[in-house]
Amino acid sequence: MQAEAPREAGSFRPLPEGFLPSNCTYSEQDWPVLARQWFPVCRADDALARPRQVVVLGLRLVVYRMPDGIRVGRDMCPHRGLPLSGGRIEGGELVCAYHGLRFGSDGQCTKVPEKLAPKTADCFSVTMFPAIERHGLVWTCLIPEEGTEVPDGTPDSPFKLSSEYFAESMIFEFRDGSGIVEPENHQSLRNLGLSEYQRLLSGIGFGSETSPLPSSAA
Structure with missing residues (x-):
């Protein structure tokens, strides 16, 4: 089965330099590498159409x-920091x-209710x-940059998508803001990356057993 060409939706607005999520469980060295x-x-x-x-x-x-396509944004309204996933x-x-x-x-505010005046849409x-979209899944990257792509380890057949498959085949190229990460750090980063893959795949519906995607997916 031939893999379909990736379909990319929209532009992106990057995180601030040096950003770390609140209550982050990753080190300040590891997170920006994994986020690439x-x-x-x-x-x-x-x-x-309903946000999740x-x-x-x-x-x-x-x-x-x-x-015009699928969007992935930070689940935080720039006004008061409340979750946008509760919106419509x-x-x-x-x-x-x-x-x-x-x-x-594109994430730019287009309209602010009159009760929030004098704030304007440009402020948010x-x-x-x-x-x-690839192989019936939506993929995202938190710190996208040239040279990082949806993993080549993704199989052509959606029926091969499983946590075990990724653990055996996933190929990472670890980078930080200054370049390639030292090889001695690769194994620990790989373990962290695979753990996150397995958690996400499990949430999507892929456990140790493979689960089929829609027949229309590549």
């Missing part, structure tokens, strides 16, 4: 489908459930991450 890897966040057919929360490397993300899609925009701010596909934007 691509991780699966949900099945593509589960990315619906997914946690990757301790960072809460919101995943949702817009008219309306008129091609993500609407915060708490105060009604509206955000376009959501951190956005790239979203790629």
Whole structure:
């Protein structure tokens, strides 16, 4: 079975330099390296118009489908820090459930309720991450940069997707902001990365037993 070409949805708005999630369980050296890897966040057919929360490397993300594709953003409204996953899609925009701010596909606020004046829409934007559909899954990367891609270890057949398969075949290329990570650190980083893969795949519905994806997926 031939793998379909990855489909990328939208641009992204990066995290601040030196960012770490609150209550992060990873070291400040390991997190930015792992955050440069691509991780699966949900099945593509589960990315619906209703926003949903997914946690990757301790960072809460919101995943949702817009008219022009799937989006992955930080699950935090820039107004008061409340979760956008409790909101809705309306008129091609993500609407915060708490105060009604509206955000376009690129994460930029398009409308602020009058009660929030004198703040304007330009004051607010959501951190956005790239979203790629491949093999029936949605993948994202928290610190995307040139040279990091959806892992080549992903099999052509969706029926091979399982935690055990990834543990045996996954190939990582670890980088930090300054370049390639020293080889002696690879094994511990690989263990951390595989642990996160297994947790995410289990949440998607892949355990030690393989689970089929929709027949339309590559």
